[in-house]
Amino acid sequence: MTLLTGNNELTTVQDEKTGSNQLFPVFLKLNELHTVLIGAGNVGLEKLTAILHNSNDARVTVIAKNVIKAVKDLAITYPTISIIEKSFDDSDLDIADLVIAATDDSVLNTYIRDSAHQRKLLINVADKPDLCDFYLGSIVKKGDLKIGISTNGKSPTIAKRLKEVLNESLPADLHITLQQMSDLRNSLSGDFTYKVKKLNEVTSVLVEQKVERKNLKWLIWLSIVFSLTVAVTALWFNEPAFRTYAREIDPAFYYFLGAGFLFALIDGAIGMSYGVTSTTFSLSMGIPPASASMGVHLSEILSNGIAGWMHYRMGNVNWKLFKLLLIPGIIGAVLGAYLLSSLEHYSQYSKPFVSLYTLILGIVIFTKALNLKRKRTGDKIKKISLLGFGGGFIDAVGGGGWGSIVLSSLIAGGRHPRFSLGTVKLSRFFIALMSSITFITMLSSSHWEAVAGLVFGSALASPIAAKISNKISTKAIMISVGIIVILISLKSIITFVGKII
Numbered sequence: 486m487t488l489l490t491g492n493n494e495l496t497t498v499q500d501e502k503t504g505s506n507q508l509f510p511v512f513l514k515l516n517e518l519h520t521v522l523i524g525a526g527n528v529g530l531e532k533l534t535a536i537l538h539n540s541n542d543a544r545v546t547v548i549a550k551n552v553i554k555a556v557k558d559l560a561i562t563y564p565t566i567s568i569i570e571k572s573f574d575d576s577d578l579d580i581a582d583l584v585i586a587a588t589d590d591s592v593l594n595t596y597i598r599d600s601a602h603q604r605k606l607l608i609n610v611a612d613k614p615d616l617c618d619f620y621l622g623s624i625v626k627k628g629d630l631k632i633g634i635s636t637n638g639k640s641p642t643i644a645k646r647l648k649e650v651l652n653e654s655l656p657a658d659l660h661i662t663l664q665q666m667s668d669l670r671n672s673l674s675g676d677f678t679y680k681v682k683k684l685n686e687v688t689s690v691l692v693e694q695k696v697e698r699k700n701l702k703w704l705i706w707l708s709i710v711f712s713l714t715v716a717v718t719a720l721w722f723n724e725p726a727f728r729t730y731a732r733e734i735d736p737a738f739y740y741f742l743g744a745g746f747l748f749a750l751i752d753g754a755i756g757m758s759y760g761v762t763s764t765t766f767s768l769s770m771g772i773p774p775a776s777a778s779m780g781v782h783l784s785e786i787l788s789n790g791i792a793g794w795m796h797y798r799m800g801n802v803n804w805k806l807f808k809l810l811l812i813p814g815i816i817g818a819v820l821g822a823y824l825l826s827s828l829e830h831y832s833q834y835s836k837p838f839v840s841l842y843t844l845i846l847g848i849v850i851f852t853k854a855l856n857l858k859r860k861r862t863g864d865k866i867k868k869i870s871l872l873g874f875g876g877g878f879i880d881a882v883g884g885g886g887w888g889s890i891v892l893s894s895l896i897a898g899g900r901h902p903r904f905s906l907g908t909v910k911l912s913r914f915f916i917a918l919m920s921s922i923t924f925i926t927m928l929s930s931s932h933w934e935a936v937a938g939l940v941f942g943s944a945l946a947s948p949i950a951a952k953i954s955n956k957i958s959t960k961a962i963m964i965s966v967g968i969i970v971i972l973i974s975l976k977s978i979i980t981f982v983g984k985i986i
Contacts, residue, residue: 508620508637510633510635512631513583515536515540515542515543515544515583516540516544518543518583519544519545519546520544520581520582520585521546521577521578521580521581521583521584522536522545522546522547523547523548523573523584523585523587523588523597524549524586524587524589524611525551525587526549526587526589528587528588528589528611528612529549529556529588530555530556531587532585532587532609532621533545533556533559533566534559535621537559537563537566538624539624539631543565544565546566546567546568546577546580547560547566547568548571548577549588550570550571550572551570552568552570573593573596573597578600581604583606583608584607584609585608585609585611585621586609586611594616595616597610598610598616607619609621620637622636622644623644623647623648625651627652632651634648735934737934737935738934738935738937740770740938741766741767741770741780741935741937741938741942742938742939742941742942743942744763744942745763745784745938745939745940746943746945747942747946748763748943749784750946759781759785760880760887761847763777763780763781763784764777764778764781765847765969765974767780767781767935767939768973769973769976772932773932774882775822775826775828775924775927775928776932776935776936777935778825778882778920778924779921779924779925779928779936780932780936780938781939782881782916782917782920782924783921783924783939783940784939784940784944785913785943786914786917786918786921787944789910789914789917790914793907793910794911796906796907796910796911797907801904801906801907802904802907802911803904806869806904806905807908807911807912810869810870810872810873810891810912811873811915812870812873813870813873813874813877814873814876814877814891814915815877815915815916815919816877817873817875817881818878818880818916818919818920819919819920820881821877821879821880821881822881822882822919823927825881825882826923826924826928827927837977837981837982841974841978844971844975847967847969848967851964851967851968855964872890872891872895873891873912875890876890876891876894877916880920881920887913892905892906
């Protein structure tokens, strides 16, 4: 396995005795080269997306008889991409500096490779390592830093997992460090040996800082927990007024505190279901639908704001999609919150409808768990504004569903999962904010113990939710959540029907 970092810095991690990995990592200036991509199906889309993720100005000519809509959309977004809808011909490589074959025809792929070699061009053939002159490895990107990971074609899955590990381990502000190092290098005087020695001294602290940051993080958390424990204990034994106040707190607060903590951990593990699980639990505890939805949205403001900011920093937001979702989503959310708040006095009638909604979402979550490996259709959903309005409205009325409805629809319709997730998370912050403002304005809730419990519980869980997600089976969690939501929703509906009968 070979890792390549920076401009000219090469680190090799392999068995020197076997020397099995003969690859020499390089970084290509794709904006100065002309890449010819043959094939415009789902595999071609994957290759094109990888190229554009690393070089927005890459010049790519796509040649294919059949071109899916997602590829055409990329050509509209990126002016350096051109599409020629026709069968491949040898002469198509006359303009190429680099060739990528992504067709589903093995005979054609071999023919393209032979044509490329006749012109002394390097070629990558999708899913055929033996035919490749180079591989498109997994890339870790942190600002100006790029780390290329290759397993010599043996296991792309391992490369993907290493990418996830490095993405999590490297600090988000590493691009600032790179800029500072660049400034320092330009300011140094002296010969080459002196400059290298000085830069090595400065960068040697990076490893030490990583260990120190990790230890410091745990020290801070332990200090916070210890301080809170000491403070509460001191108040309990020395302040009679505090004991009286603590005893008067509604026990429901502690139930919702634990529930909010648990549901936030689940949401961190699978990226969805916080709204539907919190709402289902709230309804089962006798909280009216409007107050339940208000508690959910208030507790989601901070968590989604942080998540949205992180996705923005990582470049995971599709701004065109964000604009199409935001305004209709806010309008739908405010309208839904207003309607549900207006019906607060009729909660005994609106509650079964919300339970029916959570039942449907429970079935959706359960179904998704059984089809985690199903591929996207490749045909993008077109009515984004309508999807945003409907998602915002249903989310406010049902106490959740923005992620389940909007994110699922975008991905199922062929949108890129990473950009869809980042866009939906950022827009979710504004949806939750506007819904909460509407609820607070409309309601004079007597269930603030439930709201406060969810807010504090989810806030406590947010720092460790990401860690939990890497240690628990997503499928197992989704199946469990789906079953629990379905059973609780059915119980609520059956109870309502029983009262009528």
